[in-house]
Amino acid sequence: LGVRGGQVLLVHASMRALGPASGSAPAVVAALREVLGPEGTLVVPAGTSGNSDTSALYLRAITGLTAGEVAAYRERMPAFDPATTPSQGMGILAETVRTLPGAVRSAHPQTSFAAIGAHAAELMDGHDPACHLGERSPLARLYDRDAAILLLGVGYDRCTAFHLAEYRYRADPPRRLYRCVVDFGTGRRWWEYEDVVLDATDMAELGADFEISQNIATGQVGEAECRLIPLRKAVDYATLWYAERRTV
Numbered sequence: 001l002g003v004r005g006g007q008v009l010l011v012h013a014s015m016r017a018l019g020p021a022s023g024s025a026p027a028v029v030a031a032l033r034e035v036l037g038p039e040g041t042l043v044v045p046a047g048t049s050g051n052s053d054t055s056a057l058y059l060r061a062i063t064g065l066t067a068g069e070v071a072a073y074r075e076r077m078p079a080f081d082p083a084t085t086p087s088q089g090m091g092i093l094a095e096t097v098r099t100l101p102g103a104v105r106s107a108h109p110q111t112s113f114a115a116i117g118a119h120a121a122e123l124m125d126g127h128d129p130a131c132h133l134g135e136r137s138p139l140a141r142l143y144d145r146d147a148a149i150l151l152l153g154v155g156y157d158r159c160t161a162f163h164l165a166e167y168r169y170r171a172d173p174p175r176r177l178y179r180c181v182v183d184f185g186t187g188r189r190w191w192e193y194e195d196v197v198l199d200a201t202d203m204a205e206l207g208a209d210f211e212i213s214q215n216i217a218t219g220q221v222g223e224a225e226c227r228l229i230p231l232r233k234a235v236d237y238a239t240l241w242y243a244e245r246r247t248v
Contacts, residue, residue, distance in 0.1 A: 001150070001217045001228040005037035008119060008147035010161065010231060011044055013093040017153025019223035025096040028152075033116070041117030043142065044094035045160055046087040051080050051109055051180045053190075057088060074190075079183035080109035087114075093152070106138050109180045109191075113138045119145065129182065130193040133160065134167035139235075147231045153224030156207020157200060161231050165238035167196050169246065202245070210237045 003009060011032065015025050022028055032042055050057035062070045082105045087095050097103060098114040105114045106127035115124050128136035139161060149161055166173055174197040182191045217228040
């Protein structure tokens with residue numbers, strides 16, 4: 001597909017889609033790292049969407065509970081810890097990267113990333129807890145680094161980089177309140193902050209239009225259809241696409 005040594009590579013993957021012929025998640029991660037080489041950097045999403053009282057994961061967890069049980073559940077929810085909190089819904093390959101010796105994770109309590117390789121520390125540093133996926137997140141640094149996106153058996157609806165365009169397509173994108181459990185050094189507490197509304201409902205359509213307009217490298221890896229995408233071009237295209245398609 002064109003993955004090369006020295007590259008910064010953001011990977012979204014489904015091991016189930018790749019199939020048994022591709023081996024285990026550690027084998028796929030090892031193969032990617034071998035191709036990227038010592039100067040390359042492998043990046044994955046490591047989000048914890050359940051660390052919220054508005055996420056789908058949270059709402060499923062409290063379905064059918066009494067008010068007292070919901071209160072007890074909320075009291076048990078642990079504060080996000082970049083070093084130990086497992087990712088949620090990101091897939092086994094992402095979790096494999098997150099737990100590798102030497103891996104670095106960004107500090108956002110809901111939308112963190114993890115990376116390993118030559119530029120891992122600088123790419124993960126400074127993820128503002130009040131900025132999910134905007135200019136103060138690793139996505140902006142991946143953009144500046146001209147990173148590539150590898151979709152291994154997943155579609156454009158999983159292309160997190162499109163969310164960076166939601167911060168850029170207008171001067172005042174819609175915003176909302178978010179809540180999550182944090183510990184900023186003074187103990188566990190619920191914390192509320194305002195950030196841009198993240199809406200993935202039209203990302204598959206956006207991706208289809210983007211692919212028509214670009215020469216995207218596609219091919220089979222194991223049993224899965226896969227794509228290698230230039231992140232900067234994807235974000236720039238999405239910024240214009242959102243500006244044309246979205247209204248308040």
